[in-house]
Structure formats: C-alpha cells, structure tokens
Amino acid sequence: MIVEIKQNYNELSYYTALMIAEYVGRKPDCIMCLAAGNTPVGTLRYLVQMAQEQKVDFGTCRFVGLDEWVGMDKTSDGSAQETLYQEFFSPLSIRPSQIHFFEALSDDLQSECKRIDDYIATEGPIDLMLLGLGVNGHLGLNEPGVDFDSGSHVTELSQTTVTVGQKYFKQRQELTGGITLGIRQIMESETVILIASGKNKADAVYRLQHGEVTNELPASILQRHTNCFVILDQDAAETELPGN
Template identity: 45%
Template sequence: MNLRTFPDYKALSAHAAQYIASFIGQKPNAVVCFASGSTPEGTYSLLAEQVRAGKLNLSQCHFIGLDEWVGFGPDDVGGCAYFLYRDLFTPAQLRADQITYFNAKATDLQAECQRIDDVISGFGGLDLLLVGVGENGHIALNEPGTSFRLRSHVVDLAESTKAVGQKYFTKATPLRQGITLGLHYLTEAREVILMASGPRKAAIMKEALTGPVTEQCPASIFQTQPSAHVWLDAAAAGKL
C-alpha cells in the first residue's frame, strides 16, 4: 500500500479531488464506486465545483453504490445514497442512467446483491474504488469477521456501527442490517483509495496498518494490496 499523510482535512480533500479528477480525465468512461459519510464530503464538494466550472467532465462515467442501510433509499435522510446525491450526484448534475445503487428496500435482498454483482461484471469491474473506514475497522459495511472473499452481500450490523450511524439521522433510528459490496472488490478494482480523517480514526488506523492482517479488522486487508492508496490527515495518522 502507498501511505501518505496530509497536514489537515482540507489538504487531504484537495489531494483526493485532484487525483480523482486526473484519473477520470485519463479514463473518461471510468466505472467508479464512492463511499458516503463525512470523510469524503470535502472531496465531493471540490469535484462538483470542478464540474460546474467546466474543468471536469463526468458525463461518461458510471457510478456504483458502495453500501446502504437496509430499508433506506436515496430520498431517506440519513441513508448512504442520500448523502451521495446531496454531496456529488445532484450538484454534479449526473444523469439517472449513470448511477447504479442498491435497492435496500427490495423484498429479495439476495437477488439485489446478484443484480449489483452482475452490473459490475458487465462493466468489466471497477476502475476506481474510494472507501472510508469505521472506528471498528469496517470497510463499507463489511463488519469485523466478514470474509475477505465476499462480493455483494447482506450483513448484520455491529452494535458500534448502529451507534455511530445515528449521527447521520435527525432522530433515533433503528439500524439492523446493511447491504454492501464485499471486500473481494477491493482486491479487484484497478485503483483503490482509503481516506480517513480525525482523531477518532487514529487507533483503528494503527491497528489496520501495523497489526496482523485479519478478517477481525477488515481494513487490515490494505496491507495485502501493494498498489492501494491510504490517505490520512495528521489526526488520523496520529498513532502511527
């Protein structure tokens, strides 16, 4: 893995945005999968600014959803898709046909997992995958103990994820399961980026990057990926 630290969140976001814009400039029809959450918000804002300024063209890209709380959709405040639409898809004026997202309200979630896997396979795989990390080491919604070999799947959420997830909602919201791309996609994507910011991520980044590679710490899979990028601000790198 290629580890790089930045002095603050602003510098981290600026670097990520510029790297992604350059990548898409070289491959305009890239198949991209972006995480939602607070860490990439600054990056998405900068990308949307570049689109509005005519400096970045996303019209040929296709975007794949990374994960979603079961029972939530793009119109549900607090859902993963909600934030991606708010922070990037809508301000960048993406067309509906450019976006494939989990239907986490589907009656057959296993069929929905297969649908997403089939879409990705049809595109020939992911070109660019951007993920964050949970305080328990989860990547997307792959909780500790999840096999590194899985593709799309449904997961029972860890208690810590249920608790931390409340920050995205305006009132207490029951969270029980998630639907997510599996970590096998992290090993297959042509470019993989992990971003982490803030002091609350420092302990897990130390464990993930310097401890044993184990499914009990999903983020530790990055130690097995020599070409993957791990970008941290100073606070998230504080214990390394």
C-alpha cells in the same frame, strides 16, 4: 500501500479530489465507487467545484454504490444515497443511467446483491474506489468477521456501527442491517483510495498499516492491494496507539 499525510481535513479533501479528477481525465468512462459518510463529503464538494469549473467531466463515468442501510433509499434522510445525491449526483446532473445502486427497500435483497454482482462482473471490475474507514476497521458495511472472499451481501451490523451510525440521522434510527459490496470487489478494483480523518480513526489507521491482516479488522486486507492509497490528516495519522 502508499500513505500520504496532510495537515488537516481540508487539505486531505482537496488532494483526494485532485487524484480522482486526474484519474477521470485518464479514463473518462471509468466505473467509480464513492463512499458516503462524513469524511468523503469534502472531497465530493471539491469534485463538484472542479466539474463546474470544467476541470473534470463525469459525463461518461459510471457509478456503483458501495453500501446502504437496509430499508432506506435516496429519499431517506441520512442514507448513503441521499448523501451522494445531495453532494454529488444532483449538483452535477448525473444521469440515472450512470448510477447503479442497491435498492435497499427491496423485498428481495439477495436478488439486489446478484444484480449488482452481475453488473460488476459484466462491466467491471471497478476502476476507482473511494473508501472511508470505520472506527472498527470496516470497509463499506463489511463488518469485523467478514469473509474476505465475499461479493455483495446483506450484513448484520456490529454494535459499534449501529452506535456510530446514529450521527447521520437527525433522530435516532433503528438500523436493522446493511447491504454492501464485498471485500472481493474492493480487492479487484484497479485503484483504491482510502481516506481517514480525526483522532477517533487513529487506532484503526495504525492497525490498518502495522497490524496483521485479519478479518477482525477488515481494512487490514488493503495491505495486500496492489494499488492502494491511504490519505490521512494529522489527527488520524498518530504513530502510536492511543494510550501507548
């Protein structure tokens, strides 16, 4: 695990975008997984700017969705897909054939898990994965207690995720579950970039780096990834646990 600390969120976002652009330059047909959420938005906006300036070309990349709230799709305000379409896919006119997402409105979510698992098994593994970090240490919607050998699965959301997740919506949403890539697919990815910003992430960041590897903090498994980069801003990189 290589840890980089940047002065602020803007520097974190630009640095991460540069890393991704350089990777795509080396492997233009890569399979990429981009987290949604608030933290990746700055990175996505820099990537759009770089592509519009013809510094990177995503025309032959393929994109696999990381996760989604059950019952939502790209038209749902606050959904993962809505964020990625608004901030990345639509501005760059990414073709639908390049995008492989869970259909979280499906009546058969287990079939959706199998469909995405089969795609990754056939075409993958994922080359480059951009992850955020939950305050409870989750990756995607892999909640505390997750099986580290899991593939794509439907997950019961922790109360922390239900509470924190409200920030994505204009009005309160009843979040009934999630569908997500599994820890196994994260660990099989060739390169993982995890980004974290803000003091509210400092506890999880500290435990990610210095704690034991445990499924009670899913992100701790990244200690065992062979090519993982953790990019932090100063607020997220506090060297001691809050209160110590």
